Amino acid sequence: MNRILNNRAFKTTAIAAAVIGVATVAHARDQIRIVGSSTVYPFASYVTEEFGAVTEYPTPVIESTGSGGGLRLFCNGVGEGTPDITNASRRIKLSELERCIENGVTDITEVKIGSDGIVFAQSSENDAIELTLEQLFLAVAAKVPVDGELVDNPYTNWSEIDASLPDREISIYGPPTTSGTRDAFEELAMEVPSEEIEAYGGEAYTDVRSDGAYIDAGENDNLIVQRLSEDTDAFGIFGYSFLEENTDTLVGTAIEGVAPEPEAISAGDYPIARSLWFYVKNQHADDVPPLYDYVDMFVSETMIGNGGYLRDIGLIVLPEAEREQTREKVENRAQLEVDDLK
Template identity: 65%
Template sequence: MKRVLYCALALAMVLTIGLGTASARDQIRIVGSSTVFPFASYVAEEFGATTDYPTPVIESTGSGGGMKLFSQGVGLDTPDISNASRQIKVSEFKRCQENGVEDIVQVVIGYDGIAIAHNIDNPELALTREELTLAVAAEVPQDGKLVKNPYTHWDQINGDLPNREILVYGPPTSSGTRDAFEELVMEAASEDIDGYGGEYTKIRQDGVYVPAGENDNLIVQKLDKNTEALGIFGYSFLEENSDRIQGALIDGVAPKPAAISSGEYPVSRSLFFYVKKAHLGEVDGMEEYVDLFLSEKMIGDMGYLKGIGLIPLPKEEREAQRANWENRNNLQLSDIQ
């Protein structure tokens, strides 16, 4: 499926200030995660093609960037929905509340794994979370203290690893994938590495880890050209480009749908979107869009989104998400883990 980034010009044409009437803006405006973007785009295109509503406008801003826009307030100059590849943060929730975005519905759409990918022509690569952390951390423990990361090749970290340059193309700080990588890889590993003394998530800035923006397809293109490099992005991009790239084993587990949904793959996470309830009834089609997204047709075991890389929730969890949406249950601070 083509990932179509709707142009900023179209966005500017439909935005007006204030809630006013529904006719002030007749397109749903969605921002947020680059990982959720292909799934939301598929639903948006289907929504535009099968209903009388216009196709929603979607921006891939990253989870953090999307939530920053979403939390600015209530009004048609702000987004209606924000996609996220991790749960909303407490600080983001509080900023929403402070700015009048008091009623929010949280929706979980499925699971995703963070793939550590490289060129398909390379030999299979198996890494641990500890090795990944030592490769990308700004500092590493040596002789009882933390020093600037000296590692330039993988075999310097572990002699069993290949003599390949450490070069990692990954998400920027605005990305939920970056947040999840720091939590699921670096936080988890650094607690078990002698010398860190607890959680460590500071990523090196000496050119070894290269923030590659919010367009994960650009990382895939870089892995095509540089066979030594690794890329970090959501499983769906690995699935869609399996003829060009392969996923490294992490702690001995390959990024496969069954391992991701079971949690066996250690870098697995849930995917979300957040709905601004104050805009329901003000922007035509919002409720119908969410209904379509949560349908079995989209997120079910045989749904369209599974075909492009979404790992479905178990049936009972899908039903619980639909019930939560149908009841328009407000997200509470206590719900944030």
């Protein structure tokens, strides 16, 4: 793999940090611990491998725990047994930040790295289809309106929702409740259409059906991709990067007439799009010398810029001004405040 990073600069910085760490922090560790989102995982994994290859530090340890699971681990406290960074495919919730603070995690920098679309994909053996947000909602909601009353979802085939849709059983492999993808899907694909349906009284409705039509497929999006190759009548819900990596076997569904393509996601035209983040525990910076060398590498133009490596594997790049804001926050180790989330 061609590397266009300034390896010498990264090595020099990392070695200097290591020397300082040995001299001043006897209990320091030199291996970063990362948890969190399965959607951010492919991008973070790329950076960790690059970091291990071009610095004197070991490759960071990274686990795909889901956004919610990662934030729980991250917010458990400060110290050796807790992660340094957590990835998230949604923004941290106010309640999560408050829990962090209660547990002594008081100095956190929030880092926005790019955008992503949540795709509704199927095997490429099928013809591509288009869905409205309402049709998608009616397929996944636990209760839906029938003759003006909310009842347990009776739809078993797509064609029962709309005659123009395929006469196929509704079978959807999707993320669990600990996933940021699930949170974002409920917000964007369920709250929005339900508020427009009279039977819900103008309230957002996000309960997902549990009768077997929606199948909790776990935190590993690659497993959903694999299942779609075996169950060709089913659909799957996951981040755009997994569609990008599997265009030979999968096809995305247009939502409200907009296909899940990078330009549409970046412009905000694709209805189910969200931002991607990671959170840095600044209180670990002294005891984990390579922490900010890794963060600097992640937010570099080489990684998240228009010609960056992460764009090549599916990251939807932020506008230049936002990328500069991200790097400024990292440089200043900007502290996330409760008021920022209100």
